[in-house]
Amino acid sequence: MLTFPPATGVRTLTHPLAYDSPDRPARPSGSAAPILSVRDLRVEFALRRGVLTAIDGVSFDLAKGEVLGVVGESGAGKSVTGAAIVGLIDPPGRIAGGEIRLAGERIDTLSEDELRRVRGRRIGMIFQDPLTSLNPLFTIGDQLVETIQAHLPLSGQQARERALALLVEVGIPAAAERIGAYPHEFSGGMRQRVVIALALCAEPDVVIADEPTTALDVSVQAQIIALIKRLCRERGTAVMLVTHDMGVIAETADRVAVMYAGRIAEIGPVAAVINEPLHPYSVGLMGAIPSLEHEASRLTQIPGAMPRLSAIPRGCAFHPRCDRAFDRCTAERPPLIAENGRQVACHLYGDAS
Amino acid sequence: MTQPPVVRVAGVSRYFDVSKPWLTRVIAREARLRLRAVQDVSFDIARGETFALVGESGSGKTTVARMVVGLLTPTSGHVRIDGTSLTDGGRTAETDRLRRRIHMIFQDPYASLNPRWRIEHIIAEPIRAFDLVDSKAAIAARVAELLELVGLHPADRSRYPHEFSGGQRQRVAIARALASNAEFVICDEPTSALDVSVQAQILNLMRDLQDRFDLTYLFISHNLAVVRHMANRVGVMYLGRIVELGPGRELFRAPRHPYTRMLLDAVPDIAAPGRSDREIAGEIPSPIDPPPGCAFHPRCPLAFDRCRREVPPLIDGVACHAAR
Numbered sequence: 040m041l042t043f044p045p046a047t048g049v050r051t052l053t054h055p056l057a058y059d060s061p062d063r064p065a066r067p068s069g070s071a072a073p074i075l076s077v078r079d080l081r082v083e084f085a086l087r088r089g090v091l092t093a094i095d096g097v098s099f100d101l102a103k104g105e106v107l108g109v110v111g112e113s114g115a116g117k118s119v120t121g122a123a124i125v126g127l128i129d130p131p132g133r134i135a136g137g138e139i140r141l142a143g144e145r146i147d148t149l150s151e152d153e154l155r156r157v158r159g160r161r162i163g164m165i166f167q168d169p170l171t172s173l174n175p176l177f178t179i180g181d182q183l184v185e186t187i188q189a190h191l192p193l194s195g196q197q198a199r200e201r202a203l204a205l206l207v208e209v210g211i212p213a214a215a216e217r218i219g220a221y222p223h224e225f226s227g228g229m230r231q232r233v234v235i236a237l238a239l240c241a242e243p244d245v246v247i248a249d250e251p252t253t254a255l256d257v258s259v260q261a262q263i264i265a266l267i268k269r270l271c272r273e274r275g276t277a278v279m280l281v282t283h284d285m286g287v288i289a290e291t292a293d294r295v296a297v298m299y300a301g302r303i304a305e306i307g308p309v310a311a312v313i314n315e316p317l318h319p320y321s322v323g324l325m326g327a328i329p330s331l332e333h334e335a336s337r338l339t340q341i342p343g344a345m346p347r348l349s350a351i352p353r354g355c356a357f358h359p360r361c362d363r364a365f366d367r368c369t370a371e372r373p374p375l376i377a378e379n380g381r382q383v384a385c386h387l388y389g390d391a392s
Numbered sequence: 393m394t395q396p397p398v399v400r401v402a403g404v405s406r407y408f409d410v411s412k413p414w415l416t417r418v419i420a421r422e423a424r425l426r427l428r429a430v431q432d433v434s435f436d437i438a439r440g441e442t443f444a445l446v447g448e449s450g451s452g453k454t455t456v457a458r459m460v461v462g463l464l465t466p467t468s469g470h471v472r473i474d475g476t477s478l479t480d481g482g483r484t485a486e487t488d489r490l491r492r493r494i495h496m497i498f499q500d501p502y503a504s505l506n507p508r509w510r511i512e513h514i515i516a517e518p519i520r521a522f523d524l525v526d527s528k529a530a531i532a533a534r535v536a537e538l539l540e541l542v543g544l545h546p547a548d549r550s551r552y553p554h555e556f557s558g559g560q561r562q563r564v565a566i567a568r569a570l571a572s573n574a575e576f577v578i579c580d581e582p583t584s585a586l587d588v589s590v591q592a593q594i595l596n597l598m599r600d601l602q603d604r605f606d607l608t609y610l611f612i613s614h615n616l617a618v619v620r621h622m623a624n625r626v627g628v629m630y631l632g633r634i635v636e637l638g639p640g641r642e643l644f645r646a647p648r649h650p651y652t653r654m655l656l657d658a659v660p661d662i663a664a665p666g667r668s669d670r671e672i673a674g675e676i677p678s679p680i681d682p683p684p685g686c687a688f689h690p691r692c693p694l695a696f697d698r699c700r701r702e703v704p705p706l707i708d709g710v711a712c713h714a715a716r
């Protein structure tokens with residue numbers, strides 16, 4: 040049985056609206072089987088100037104209840120990876136290779152109709168701008184009810200009760216009065232709470248959150264992060280949290296994947312990657328972030344910038360910016376290999392070292 | 393800090409009229425609406441110092457910057473640069489001389505660079521406008537020198553802004569500031585649109601140039617870690633007022649205003665995860681109808697009766713009734 044978590048110690052028991060679908064495959068009980076598995080994902084954009092490869096051989100797993108942070112600078116391929124998982128890559132883009140499995144079942148090969156049943160139902164989505172997920176012409180209550188009824192066999196009355204419970208859950212004050220309000224009547228932070236309610240309304244297995252707090256002020260960001268963390272912990276929902284903000288990852292994620300030029304440079308437990316990054320790009324990234332804790336007279340500088348897709352360097356894509364590059368780096372692309380409790384794609388590690 | 397301040401901002405306020413059009417207002421019998429963007433703000437900046445304003449969006453940082461640079465007239469109060477006001481008393485030879493010593497850098501360098509001009513034209517413009525060097529050859533040499541100073545290649549001179557990345561454009565904007573021989577640079581969220589590795593390049597560059605040319609910065613950012621890295625002194629703004637003001641090191645180590653504490657608790661930091669597990673309450677109220685007394689009282693864990701009635705003055709670097 041899925042339960043709604045207690046709000047602020049007010050409600051405790053299993054929520055009467057908790058919903059478990061009979062047609063849903065049983066969730067894996069152990070931590071063994073990942074809920075989401077991405078293998079060798081490749082996404083291409085066929086443009087007039089030629090085919091550009093935005094995602095090139097990305098693989099990772101997401102366990103039930105786990106928060107995987109995905110970081111990297113703009114253009115690294117974070118959003119495209121998220122969009123591929125929810126089947127939202129539109130032409131001229133396409134998934135050109137690899138597979139994506141949800142609870143063991145291929146979802147990258149589904150038809151648009153089948154995908155619609157997965158999207159929103161089993162995979163929820165939260166984007167940077169809450170207005171992209173909300174229709175300005177309908178009240179938030181109507182939007183929640185519509186989404187709930189699209190995915191769950193509930194009556195109008197039941198759906199409405201569930202919508203209200205969700206709004207209370209995500210911390211909308213005076214939810215019973217505000218359920219009839221329109222999106223523009225909410226602040227940015229409150230809108231993002233509504234979007235979280237929408238994303239969670241069918242009890243999805245996985246939530247893809249793409250820069251969910253980037254447009255928000257820090258005090259509101261902290262509230263939204265706390266909310267996402269609490270909901271996932273209590274519901275066992277797995278989250279892929281895409282952000283360029285390493286601080287948000289440090290607060291929220293269990294594991295982190297550092298992306299660079301369409302590939303994973305390093306992936307592992309969040310504390311290990313942040314405190315002892317192995318990949319030279321991760322090392323540079325961590326040193327470049329000013330901290331409230333330490334005083335530094337200079338920040339670590341990585342020379343140059345992320346390459347354009349049309350000019351990805353041969354070998355290791357990071358080599359023109361890497362202060363440890365050697366001859367092999369310009370010739371051979373480093374595979375992702377296990378090293379010191381994580382995986383890293385760099386010739387400094389593995390057999391060569 | 394024995395020298396007189398370069399910048400003195402004294403009791404500056406700025407209101408905006410955000411009423412509906414006159415007719416609508418008369419029909420609906422609505423009163424005029426005044427938005428208090430900045431309220432009674434005072435600070436000094438000494439030569440060679442970086443003074444930062446930090447606060448969440450809408451707290452009035454950009455409005456202060458625009459008043460300091462002379463783009464906006466204060467509703468009340470004064471801004472003086474080396475003792476002279478840019479806005480009182482109209483345009484004089486003295487205000488012209490002062491204006492060229494001040495330069496502003498914005499978050500989006502693209503918006504402030506003319507897209508149809510080549511980089512050399514953009515950088516040379518202040519040199520020509522202020523007659524800093526005369527011959528064509530001297531201008532070209534100066535442009536090349538400036539490009540190298542900000543880490544661009546002299547060959548970049550004949551390119552256009554759109555051919556550059558965000559970080560490179562911010563370098564061009566900095567080169568332009570140096571071209572005018574500005575001594576006082578106002579930077580409004582200069583790295584907020586940049587990726588962290590590029591942000592690090594720009595922040596390092598700004599510090600190097602400051603050391604080299606004894607620049608004075610008014611540095612505005614919503615990012616506390618960036619402010620901590622850059623600033624000697626910091627003013628924390630909330631709903632148009634400075635609520636805490638002091639040396640950066642002390643302010644970040646031992647924040648005294650409840651809002652500063654809340655902000656510091658809210659910032660996720662890679663060196664201290666778990667920090668933002670502390671409960672953060674509420675959102676910033678509307679500046680059109682701010683709460684009476686201390687504007688922070690609806691969110692403040694320490695609020696008491698007096699906070700709802702009396703605006704706490706900034707005394708000894710903190711504006712809070714509970715701080716004394």
Ligand SMILES: Nc1ncnc2c1ncn2[C@@H]1O[C@H](COP(=O)(O)OP(=O)(O)O)[C@@H](O)[C@H]1O
Nearest residue numbers: 084093112113114115116117118119120132348
């Ligand atoms: N519709 C598109 N057409 C062409 N290129 C695209 C498209 N969408 C994304 N890209 C390219 O794919 C790369 C990865 O983009 P994205 O995943 O959005 O990066 P991130 O989210 O990490 O900033 C970028 O180089 C981007 O320009």
Ligand SMILES: Nc1ncnc2c1ncn2[C@@H]1O[C@H](COP(=O)(O)OP(=O)(O)O)[C@@H](O)[C@H]1O
Nearest residue numbers: 408427429448449450451452453454455456679
């Ligand atoms: N020209 C203007 N007309 C009306 N309101 C304005 C204007 N400029 C700024 N404001 C308002 O003044 C307040 C402070 O804005 P701003 O100085 O831009 O804050 P910050 O830079 O800290 O985000 C905000 O509520 C903003 O909406």
Ligand code: SF4
Nearest residue numbers: 355358361368385386
């Ligand atoms: S493979 Fe070579 S160039 Fe790439 S990160 Fe490792 S050392 Fe640097």
Ligand code: SF4
Nearest residue numbers: 686689692699712713
């Ligand atoms: S004056 Fe009162 S409400 Fe305002 S910050 Fe101080 S204690 Fe809190």
Ligand SMILES: [Mg+2]
Nearest residue numbers: 117118119249
């Ligand atoms: Mg993105």
Ligand SMILES: [Mg+2]
Nearest residue numbers: 453454455580
């Ligand atoms: Mg601003």
